[in-house]
Every structure is written in structure tokens, then in C-alpha cells.
Amino acid sequence: MxxxxxxxxxxxxxxxxxxxxxxxxxxxxxxxxxxxxxxxxxxxxxxxxxxxxxxxxxxxxxxxxxxxxxxxxxxxxxxxxxxxxxxxxxxxxxxxxxxxxxxxxxxxxxxxxxxxxxxxxxxxxxxxxxxxxxxxxxxxxxxxxxxxxxxxxxxxxxxxxxxxxxxxxxxxxxxxxxxxxxxxxxxxxxxxxxxxxxxGHKNRREHNTVNSLFLVAQELEDSVxxxxxxxxxxxxxEQRAELVLTDDADIIVVAFGAAARIARSAIKLVREQGIKAGLVRPITLWPYPKDSIANLLPQAKAFLTVELSCGQMVEDVRLTVNGKVPVNFFGHTGGIVPTPAEVAEAIRMTDKGEQFSLLPYKSKLIATEGGPK
Amino acid sequence: MQNYNIMLAGFGGQGILFAGKVIAYSGLIDGRELSWLPSYGPEMRGGTANCSVCLADEPIGSPLVLAPDILIAMNLPSYERFIGDVVSGGTVIVDRTMVDVCPTRHDIQFSALPATQLAEDNGLKGLANIILVGRLLRMTGFSTLESLNIAVEKSVPASKPQMVEFNKQALTLGYEFLDPKECEL
Amino acid sequence: MSEVLFKRSSLLTDKITNYCPGCTHGIVQRMVAETIEELQLGGDTIGVCPVGCSVCAYDFYSCDMVQAAHGRAPAVATGIKRSVPESIVFTYQGDGDLASIGMAETIHAATRGENITVIFINNAIYGMTGGQMAPTSLPGQVTQTSPYGRDVKTAGYPIRVCELLATLDGVALAERVTVDSPKNVRAAKRAIKKAFQYQLEGLGFTIIELVCTCPTNWGMTASKSFEWLRENMLPYYPLGVYKDAKAVAAEQASAASDAKAVAAEQASAASDAKAVAAEQDATAEVADIATNAASAKAVA
Known part of the structure; x- marks a missing residue:
């Protein structure tokens, strides 16, 4: 140590x-x-x-x-x-x-x-x-x-x-x-x-070639x-994810990197209000930790994905959830980091059964594709 | 122990980031969770610099301090920008040499000490930042003088060993400073 | 007993090249292989072949080979050389690759004095993609993408690579050769060998530009294309050594010793002059005294 x-x-x-x-x-x-x-x-x-x-x-x-x-x-x-x-x-x-x-x-x-x-x-x-x-x-x-x-x-x-x-x-x-x-x-x-x-083979082995060219289509297909x-x-x-407070959770927040830190703070806030929220934090984004999400499907009322983008990883969550329960999205983009309070509100809305994909636009939340608001 | 969300702000070159680092290091020495996050922008010199420091007992979520319970402001634009964000009951310390204001809020603890002047008068030019940290320690007890002295040793670059002693003097000066003119509420 | 006068270089694999009949790539590749073999560097050499007709070269050499993206060979070669500094690294690049899409990589590898050897095939056309205008296509040259001839008003002028690179301090050797005749082939071989030797000595970036033909895309027979090369390309791309840092250093050293000799002579001349001047002064003084004496006499 x-x-x-x-x-x-x-x-x-x-x-x-x-x-x-x-x-x-x-x-x-x-x-x-x-x-x-x-x-x-x-x-x-x-x-x-x-x-x-x-x-x-x-x-x-x-x-x-x-x-x-x-x-x-x-x-x-x-x-x-x-x-x-x-x-x-x-x-x-x-x-x-x-x-x-x-x-x-x-x-x-x-x-x-x-x-x-x-x-x-x-x-x-x-x-x-x-x-x-x-x-x-x-x-x-x-x-x-x-x-x-x-x-x-x-x-x-x-x-x-x-x-x-x-x-x-x-x-x-x-x-x-x-x-x-x-x-x-x-x-x-x-x-x-x-x-x-x-x-350099030092005359001790066959020569090595490092190459990505295959002019014969069959050889390229075989290689790919x-x-x-x-x-x-x-x-x-090689899937890796961290699970935070998911044992009893029925609202599953999915966030990675910096967004996961904010989500962690938000989950702490809403748990004080009795909402059973937990976090799946993907560590490997490829391969995507689908198993961690799939394992929580039986207990999940809904998922909420939080990202510093207009919603990209949410598509991988939706692919895994495959329509079984709602998958909501909340994010900020352009360099703005969401506050824990904003994310906590998105968790509360998810807990109430609302379905949404929301981005803040000129101080108002607006819906993007993926769900009514 | 209490959690602290600290905002330090001033001009680039006043040692805002360094003061934040000393506070952060004291947290490490005290065995606490901590984070230090600078604002970063295209300006290299003379622009505004600010720095978020969080000290807590559980892992820190957002390292970005948006509602500080402690504000150290070393120039007027920083004071004006952040004073409204400070939580009720929070602590605000300003360098009176640079920020000549009396507080407009009465729900905070306020201290104004002429840190830049004090630094000049005591042969500690450029260490107003650390004088303010000493003052913060006195007002809040966020750490101990002992931890902060070690934090100074850890934070001063190895290429400037002579600065360790000066920084320690500045800490003590800020910690022990009592000024009848101080506009304290 | 029979004597072996010529054999296939051991640096070449048995693979038959895919170059068109009459193409000069084969000649140049063989010279590079022979050079590496003669210098006994086969086990230490890594070749880099980027996109263009040159790309299949990884199949033809029996040293370790790395295929690179279009234009990036000098960057890839830099990565290799910095990882295995004791190795010999060469790139084999065409004109589109080196002087168009890869010009930044070329110039910066050169200015860093990257200790690699660049074999540059300038045949004034993109070969592999079927005969498009290259950065070295001549004014008025008809290609698939300059069907009315290269119009310098809109397409700009051809780039003279050796002249350009010769201005950079990191370049140890920049020489332009051709392979249109046995005599010129021999000269080209000497240039290539010099480049590899300079790399061995760690002198810096070396580039040998070979003015070559592309009979297929020029639409000519092999012999006609050599005539075209001599009539059109060589006037625009004169053969010669554009930079030879070692020769310059040697010259400077000899110039410096000459200068020393000259300086010594001058110094001795100067001291002679001084002596003369002193003598003259003395004479003048004597004359003055004489004059004064005469004047005094006259006054008296």
C-alpha cells in the first residue's frame, strides 16, 4: 500500500x-x-x-x-x-x-x-x-x-x-x-x-507483417x-459495472463517468424522501454491461439515464430493456454539468410514472424524442 | 465531522488554486473524502480563477460547488458573482485590501481582513491566499493548524523549499489575526 | 565452376510483384533490397509501405514490414524508429502519398531529423487509383482529373520535393535520381546506399526521390514513357544532390582549415605590413627631423 x-x-x-x-x-x-x-x-x-x-x-x-x-x-x-x-x-x-x-x-x-x-x-x-x-x-x-x-x-x-x-x-x-x-x-x-x-527479425524468425489490407474479399471477410x-x-x-444501492431499488438510474457522480448525490437526496432509487454505473462502455441492467429488470419500475449529452447511452439501455419498462432520459450538454437537485427531480418524476426524454432549453425543460412530456 | 463545500475565487495569479490545494490536502491528512476542481478557461493570466473544494465523510458526488457554505473572495468581481450563492449560515471571508465591501447579507458569518496588506507588511508578499486560509481555520475549525502545516509541506513544489516556512507563517498570521476594524457580523 | 554474376536479392520474397509491365517500381524495389542485403541489415530493417501502388510492397520484402495509412508512412516510421532505435527504417512512398495527403508528415519528419530513409517514387500521377492528377503532375499534363491538361491557374504548380526539403536543417540527404538508363540506375543505387549509410551513421532524415514512369496511366509504351520522362520531367525535376549534410560539413571543415591558413597568412601579412608601416614611420620621422633641421638651419 x-x-x-x-x-x-x-x-x-x-x-x-x-x-x-x-x-x-x-x-x-x-x-x-x-x-x-x-x-x-x-x-x-x-x-x-x-x-x-x-x-x-x-x-x-x-x-x-x-x-x-x-x-x-x-x-x-x-x-x-x-x-x-x-x-x-x-x-x-x-x-x-x-x-x-x-x-x-x-x-x-x-x-x-x-x-x-x-x-x-x-x-x-x-x-x-x-x-x-x-x-x-x-x-x-x-x-x-x-x-x-x-x-x-x-x-x-x-x-x-x-x-x-x-x-x-x-x-x-x-x-x-x-x-x-x-x-x-x-x-x-x-x-x-x-x-x-x-x-526486425534478426534473422531468427520469419518476417512479420503488420497490415490491414486484404484485396481478396473472402480474406477480408474471414479476418473481420x-x-x-x-x-x-x-x-x-469483460463487462464491468458498479452497482450502488440497487438491492431494493425499483427506480434504476444509469449513468457513467462524471454524470454518475451527480447521480449518486441525487440518489442520496431522493432516498431521504423514501424513493427507492439505485445506480448502475457502467465502467466498460464497450462491451456494454447489459447483464447488470438485465439482472435488474425484474425489480425495476423504470430506468432513468443521465448523461452530459443529448442522450446517447440511453439507446443502449433501451436496447437492453427492450420496451419492458419505461427508460427515461435527462441530460445537459455543451459543457454544463447537471446539479444533483435537477437529477433528483428527474428521479422523482420517474418514480411518479412519468415517461420522458428531457433537456433544459433556455431555462425550461423540453421534450426530445423518446417520450411525451 | 461537518461537510464543507468551499468556493475560492479571485484573479489568476493570486494563488486561488494553491490555497484550494492546501485545504484539500488538509482533508487528505485528516482522512476525509475530498475533491478539488478548478475552473479552467482560455485565459492564462489575469482572468478570473475559481476553485471548488469539497470535504466530506462519504464519497463526494458532484465536485462542482454551486451552493458554497464557505466563500473566500479575493477580488470584487468574485465577491459579487458568488455572494448570492452562499447558503444561509455560511461563512464568507474577503481580502479587504482588494474587496472594500460590507456584507449585504445578514444570514452569514462575514470576515474581512486586509490579507494582501498584511502579507506585504510581514514580508509574505503573494501569500494573502494562505493568510485567508488561516483565518478560515479560525472561523470554522474545518481542520487543524497541524494538518494544514503538513498540507503546506505537501503542496509547495519541491523546487521552492523556502516557501514552506513562509506559507506556515502566513497560516499562523491569518489564524491569529485580530483586527478591531474588522467588519465582522 | 560457374560464377554467380546476378541473383535475386534475399531481401525479396518469392512473390511475383503486381506491377504493370514496364513499370519502374520493380527496379527501385530491387535496388532497395540489394542495398539492405549488401549492408547486411535485413534482420534489423523494418519497411513501411503506405497506400498507393507501393502498398503491396509488404508482400515483396522479407524484412519486417508495416503497412500504413495514406500519407502517414513518415509518422508510422517515426513511431517504429523511436521504439526500436537500433533498427533501420525505410518508407516507400508515391507522389500523391508523400507530397499531397502526407505532406505534413513528410515535412515534420524531415524537420525533426527523424533518422529514417524515405524512398520517394515521383511519376507525376496517381497510379493505383487509375491515373489522377498528382501534386507532381506537370503543367499541362493530361490525367483523368485534369482532362484538359493541368491548368496551373486553378490546380496550382507541381511541387519540387527535394528542393523544398533541402531548406530544412533536419535533412541529412536529399537527392533526385532516375532509372531511365543503366547508368542512371547505377547512380540511383549509389544514392540509395548512401541514404541507408547515413541512417546507419545517425545523420538524420534521408530522402531519395526517383523520377519514374507510369506507362499504363501515361498511356505509353515503356520506352516511349522514358522518352517522355527525359523530355518533360527531367527539365522540371533536375537530377542532383539538393542537400548532403555530411559533404557540407566536410567542405566546411576543409574551408575552415583553409580559412585558418588564410588567416595565418593574413596575420603574417599584417605583421609584415606593420613592420613596413613602422619602417615607413621611422623613415618619415627621419625625414621630419631632417626637414626640421633644414628649417632650423634656414632660420638660423
Whole structure:
């Protein structure tokens, strides 16, 4: 047990990545992930690692691709608009079965958007990190400790399944400080060897090729479906979620990351008023923790999803609930973090049997698709 | 122990974030749950800076302090922006050198001490922020002087070891400060 | 006893290339393979082939190979080199890849002095996608996407890559060669070998631009396309060494020692001059005294 220290989420993640044996970081400046890159720039040269500020996000992710192809533990970090630029490289990482850690400290969007916290990249993270069939493992920390813990988990599972992994954080988690207990450090020498890596064959083995091109359609289909089988195994074995006060709950709030923190406070407020609310906090967003939600279906009167977006994860909840009980939505977007009082009110409305999808618009709540209000 | 939702606000460069960090570290030393969240914006210098610090006994939900029970304001715009948000019964401390106001609210504890002037007079230039933290400790007992002294040691960057002692002096100065002119209600 | 005069490089696999008849890719790939073999670097080399006709090169080389996204080869090569610094890393890129979609990656890898070797095939056209205008297509050149000839008023001018990169301090070698004749092929081979040697010595970014043909998309026979290359491309893209940091350093060193010699001579000349001046002064003084004496005499 090491002593707890006070660290920003971005810095804790960076230190945890180093302690997980990562010695290669390629990035490009963007708010609100700056502290992560700055931490790497300071530390990497002192431990024989590589920090390289690339000419663009596109170049950075392709440097990650090259380093991963050469077999090292490598990462990059950015924020929403930068992740859009990395989409090409992420698709190539997926296609070439290369592990790498990609950190998205989300900010308000679309376009240049803003720099305040957001969760509006859920769809991009879980559905479309670039073109083609394919996924990345997606982890959603909700504390600084988890920013730290999921770094090594993401590296380990990325290596295990030979695929990229993403930490989907947000500006709130990146910027805030909390006490954190840093993990024990391992060195790159402690990591398992990667016999598939293109690092020079030294005339001791057949040459390796890292590639995502298959000009024969049958070969491409076989390769993609082989990966789908891996995904099926991951969906069965790697779902992760935290359950808070769900034992007796009939109103199930579903929220991840920063939104889950607000939801936790709101649940405390409504429980004082006798409403039996509980929280499912997805930790893996891909694979989505469907089982945790499905297990609560028999006892649930209704679900309420809370997000810092116009409602993205709510679709995964609805897919799992499959119309059996109402699935409501409440959110803020553009960088505004909901208050516990607002979320508590949404829980009370759900408890009263109301069905809704609500967003605040110019100081009024307005209904979006998905339910009358 | 009592839970605290603290808002510190002022100009960039007044050490708002550092003062918040010292308070947060005292929570860590006292074995409490805590969070520290800065406002962050495009301005690097001279803009407004504010910082939310929560101290509690159970895990902290929202780290964003919207209804502070403690406000430390180091300039007038910050005072005006946040004074209305402070909960009834809350504590407000202002740097009188920078904020020349008497409180308009009577449901709060108010203290105005000339922290910037005091810092200047005592060879502690730039440590008005920590003088205010010392004063906060005296008014609320949110931690102990002992914990705060350790918090200072943890918070001062290793590259500026000489600042540890100055910060401790500032803490004590704020803690022991009594001013007959102080506009206290 | 028979003597082996020529054999297939061991750096090439048995795979038959998919290049069109008359295409110069095969010549260049073979030269790269031979160079790596001659330098005995096969076990340490990692090649990067991005999108374009070059992409299938991962099938043709027997060193480790990484396929890259369009234009990104220098970034991918950077990632590899920074991870395995003792390795030899080369990219094999076409003109659309290197000078259009990948220009940022090219320039920044060059200016960082990234210790990699770029083999750049400039044939003034996009080959794999079927003959579109490239950043190096010549003014007036007819392509699928410049059907009335490249109009520089709307499509701009071709980019001279070696000249552009030669301005960057990180570049150790930038040389333009061609493969239209045995003599030029031999010169090209020497340039490629020099580039790999410079990489071995850790001198920085090296690029060999090969002015090549694309008979299929140019719509010509192989021999006609070489004529076209000589008549049209070489005047726009003159062959030569545009940057050779090692040669410049050697020159400077010799210039510096020359300068030292000159300085020494000058110094000695200066001291001679001083001596002369002193003599002259002395003479003048004597003359003055004489004059004064004469004047005094006259007054007296």
C-alpha cells in the first residue's frame, strides 16, 4: 500500500500509464487534456521514455500505430475534436489488431464546441472510432483513482485481445484533484513479449507483417469475422459495472463517468424522501454491461439515464430493456454539468410514472424524442 | 465531522488554486473524502480563477460547488458573482485590501481582513491566499493548524523549499489575526 | 565452376510483384533490397509501405514490414524508429502519398531529423487509383482529373520535393535520381546506399526521390514513357544532390582549415605590413627631423 497523494485526474492517469510500463507517448496539444501531455513531457525523458509532440493528431495516432506495430506499450491522449482526427488511425489499429491506449478527455462539441466537460463522444467511442466493422475497449472512470486504475487495465486487456483501448474521461475528471493511491510500477521488461511485432527479425524468425489490407474479399471477410468472434468473447467476459444501492431499488438510474457522480448525490437526496432509487454505473462502455441492467429488470419500475449529452447511452439501455419498462432520459450538454437537485427531480418524476426524454432549453425543460412530456 | 463545500475565487495569479490545494490536502491528512476542481478557461493570466473544494465523510458526488457554505473572495468581481450563492449560515471571508465591501447579507458569518496588506507588511508578499486560509481555520475549525502545516509541506513544489516556512507563517498570521476594524457580523 | 554474376536479392520474397509491365517500381524495389542485403541489415530493417501502388510492397520484402495509412508512412516510421532505435527504417512512398495527403508528415519528419530513409517514387500521377492528377503532375499534363491538361491557374504548380526539403536543417540527404538508363540506375543505387549509410551513421532524415514512369496511366509504351520522362520531367525535376549534410560539413571543415591558413597568412601579412608601416614611420620621422633641421638651419 503506497501513501495516498493528491493528483489531478490527467496527471494520475499519466503516472499510472508510466507505472504500467508505457514508455512511448505521442500527442498534440488540446484542452482539457493538457496536463496529461505536460506530465509525460516532463517525466518521459527522465526514465528513458519517448515523449513526442506530433505535428497533428493524425500524425500522433500514426506514430502510435508504428510504435505498437514495433511491439511497445504506447499511448496518446486528446480531447473530442482531436479524437475525430485520430479516427483514421484507430480504424487502422483495429484492422491491424494492434493494442494501444487512447485517452479522450471529452469536451463540449460538435465542431470546435467548448472546453467544458461533456460525454457527447459516447457514440463515437462505442460505435464509430473510424470506418469499418470494429470496436475499441472503452473504459469510463468516475474518480481520479479510476483514471489511474483503468490505465493499467486498459493496457492489459488491449494486449490480451490485441485491440486498442480507450479511456473515455471528461474535462471534470481530467481537471479535478482527489486522493489517489498509485499502483506498483512495472517496467517494460516485465511485459509479455509480442511475437507478432515488426521490430526486425534478426534473422531468427520469419518476417512479420503488420497490415490491414486484404484485396481478396473472402480474406477480408474471414479476418473481420475472426475479430467478431473475439468481440463475442469480450462481450461475454469483460463487462464491468458498479452497482450502488440497487438491492431494493425499483427506480434504476444509469449513468457513467462524471454524470454518475451527480447521480449518486441525487440518489442520496431522493432516498431521504423514501424513493427507492439505485445506480448502475457502467465502467466498460464497450462491451456494454447489459447483464447488470438485465439482472435488474425484474425489480425495476423504470430506468432513468443521465448523461452530459443529448442522450446517447440511453439507446443502449433501451436496447437492453427492450420496451419492458419505461427508460427515461435527462441530460445537459455543451459543457454544463447537471446539479444533483435537477437529477433528483428527474428521479422523482420517474418514480411518479412519468415517461420522458428531457433537456433544459433556455431555462425550461423540453421534450426530445423518446417520450411525451 | 461537518461537510464543507468551499468556493475560492479571485484573479489568476493570486494563488486561488494553491490555497484550494492546501485545504484539500488538509482533508487528505485528516482522512476525509475530498475533491478539488478548478475552473479552467482560455485565459492564462489575469482572468478570473475559481476553485471548488469539497470535504466530506462519504464519497463526494458532484465536485462542482454551486451552493458554497464557505466563500473566500479575493477580488470584487468574485465577491459579487458568488455572494448570492452562499447558503444561509455560511461563512464568507474577503481580502479587504482588494474587496472594500460590507456584507449585504445578514444570514452569514462575514470576515474581512486586509490579507494582501498584511502579507506585504510581514514580508509574505503573494501569500494573502494562505493568510485567508488561516483565518478560515479560525472561523470554522474545518481542520487543524497541524494538518494544514503538513498540507503546506505537501503542496509547495519541491523546487521552492523556502516557501514552506513562509506559507506556515502566513497560516499562523491569518489564524491569529485580530483586527478591531474588522467588519465582522 | 560457374560464377554467380546476378541473383535475386534475399531481401525479396518469392512473390511475383503486381506491377504493370514496364513499370519502374520493380527496379527501385530491387535496388532497395540489394542495398539492405549488401549492408547486411535485413534482420534489423523494418519497411513501411503506405497506400498507393507501393502498398503491396509488404508482400515483396522479407524484412519486417508495416503497412500504413495514406500519407502517414513518415509518422508510422517515426513511431517504429523511436521504439526500436537500433533498427533501420525505410518508407516507400508515391507522389500523391508523400507530397499531397502526407505532406505534413513528410515535412515534420524531415524537420525533426527523424533518422529514417524515405524512398520517394515521383511519376507525376496517381497510379493505383487509375491515373489522377498528382501534386507532381506537370503543367499541362493530361490525367483523368485534369482532362484538359493541368491548368496551373486553378490546380496550382507541381511541387519540387527535394528542393523544398533541402531548406530544412533536419535533412541529412536529399537527392533526385532516375532509372531511365543503366547508368542512371547505377547512380540511383549509389544514392540509395548512401541514404541507408547515413541512417546507419545517425545523420538524420534521408530522402531519395526517383523520377519514374507510369506507362499504363501515361498511356505509353515503356520506352516511349522514358522518352517522355527525359523530355518533360527531367527539365522540371533536375537530377542532383539538393542537400548532403555530411559533404557540407566536410567542405566546411576543409574551408575552415583553409580559412585558418588564410588567416595565418593574413596575420603574417599584417605583421609584415606593420613592420613596413613602422619602417615607413621611422623613415618619415627621419625625414621630419631632417626637414626640421633644414628649417632650423634656414632660420638660423
Amino acid at each position: 503506497s501513501e495516498k497523494v493528491l493528483m489531478k485526474g490527467n496527471e494520475a492517469l499519466a503516472e499510472a500509464a508510466i507505472r504500467a510500463g508505457c514508455r512511448h507517448f505521442f500527442g498534440y496539444p488540446i484542452t482539457p487534456q493538457t496536463e496529461l501531455a505536460a506530465y509525460m513531457a516532463k517525466r518521459m525523458p527522465k526514465i528513458g521514455g519517448v515523449y513526442l509532440q506530433a505535428e497533428s493528431e493524425v500524425a500522433a495516432i500514426n506514430m502510435v500505430y508504428g510504435a505498437s506495430a514495433a511491439g511497445v506499450r504506447v499511448m496518446t491522449s486528446s480531447s473530442s475534436p482531436g479524437i475525430s482526427l485520430k479516427a483514421e488511425g484507430i480504424s487502422y489499429l483495429i484492422g491491424a489488431d494492434l493494442p494501444a491506449l487512447i485517452v479522450n478527455v471529452q469536451r463540449g462539441a460538435p465542431g470546435l464546441g467548448g472546453i467544458q466537460p461533456s460525454q457527447a463522444d459516447y457514440w463515437m467511442a462505442t460505435r464509430a472510432n473510424g470506418h469499418g466493422d470494429g470496436h475499441v475497449l472503452v473504459f469510463a472512470p468516475s474518480t481520479v483513482q479510476e483514471m489511474c486504475d483503468y490505465a493499467s487495465l486498459a493496457f492489459a486487456l488491449g494486449d490480451k485481445y490485441r485491440m486498442p483501448a480507450m479511456i473515455l474521461a471528461d474535462g471534470l475528471l481530467g481537471q479535478m484533484m482527489e486522493p489517489v493511491e498509485l499502483p506498483e510500477a512495472i517496467t517494460p521488461e516485465d511485459l509479455p513479449l509480442k511475437p507478432w511485432a515488426a521490430c 469475422i475472426e475479430r467478431e468472434q473475439r468481440y463475442a468473447k469480450i462481450k461475454a467476459e
